[in-house]
Amino acid sequence: xxxxxxxxxxxxxxxxxxxxxxxxxxxxxxxYFAWYRQHSGKAPKALMSIFSNGEKEEGRFTIHLxxxxxxxxxxxxxxxxxxxxxxxxxxxxMGYKLTFGTGTSLLVDP
Amino acid sequence: xxxxxxxxxxxxxxxxxxAKMRCIPEKGHPVVxxxxxxxxxxxxxLINFQNQEVLQQIDMTEKRFSAECPSNSPCSxxxxxxxxxxxxxxxxxxxxGGAxxxxxxxxxxxTVL
Numbered sequence: 001x002x003x004x005x006x007x008x009x010x011x012x013x014x015x016x017x018x019x020x021x022x023x024x025x026x027x028x029x030x031x032y033f034a035w036y037r038q039h040s041g042k043a044p045k046a047l048m049s050i051f052s053n054g055e056k057e058e059g060r061f062t063i064h065l066x067x068x069x070x071x072x073x074x075x076x077x078x079x080x081x082x083x084x085x086x087x088x089x090x091x092x093x094m095g096y097k098l099t100f101g102t103g104t105s106l107l108v109d110p
Numbered sequence: 111x112x113x114x115x116x117x118x119x120x121x122x123x124x125x126x127x128x129a130k131m132r133c134i135p136e137k138g139h140p141v142v143x144x145x146x147x148x149x150x151x152x153x154x155x156l157i158n159f160q161n162q163e164v165l166q167q168i169d170m171t172e173k174r175f176s177a178e179c180p181s182n183s184p185c186s187x188x189x190x191x192x193x194x195x196x197x198x199x200x201x202x203x204x205x206x207g208g209a210x211x212x213x214x215x216x217x218x219x220x221t222v223l
Contacts, residue, residue, distance in 0.1 A: 032210060034211070036212075041216075042216065043114070043201070043214040043215055043216045043217065044201070044203075044212075044214045045214070046211045046212065046213075049210065049211065086151060088151075088153070092210075095165070095166055096141060096143075096158055096160075096165055096166065096205075097143075097155050097158065097166050098143075098155070098212060099153075099155065100145075100153035102150065102151050102152050102153075103151040
């Protein structure tokens with residue numbers, strides 16, 4: 001059964017800093033890797049996703065995947081107070097089910 | 111704002127009572143998921159549908175959980191006999207296909223007293 005773990009559990013960074021979030025997964029056959037963000041009391045919302053090894057950048061956000069290491073990460077450049085939220089990584093293996101990590105709670109201190 | 115509509119927003123039940131929540135997926139999205147998010151932010155996959163057919167589901171303990179997605183009606187998740195451990199945020203999500211991107215509703219927060 002797929003196991004998805006995130007680190008750190010929580011993080012406080014100053015406004016303008018680079019934030020790095022990590023996610024490890026257990027199933028090497030996993031096919032799809034994504035990050036979701038959930039503001040307090042709100043619905044989780046997809047941020048970005050990647051299918052193959054490498055990097056993908058969208059605005060201030062970069063996702064990096066290393067399948068051999070069973071690891072992917074999210075980097076947020078120039079972190080803003082509005083980025084404060086729960087960040088969830090998600091992995092899809094065979095089938096449609098997404099398995100989520102338990103999240104990293106990010107606080108960007110203005 | 112989310113286009114996946116979940117009702118009710120809050121649900122309070124006593125132990126042993128039935129709890130039912132509904133979800134209207136985003137228009138044109140044939141795939142629907144239910145997840146349970148507990149107070150530790152752990153997401154537990156419950157079930158998913160494509161149109162009206164179940165794709166995958168957990169071994170719903172003691173068969174207390176049931177779900178359906180009838181055509182032309184909201185999807186629903188029902189707990190036959192609520193237990194304190196069922197207290198959680200129940201999230202419905204829909205997808206245009208597969209599980210590439212899930213679009214979540216705001217959830218139904220169930221409290222079992």
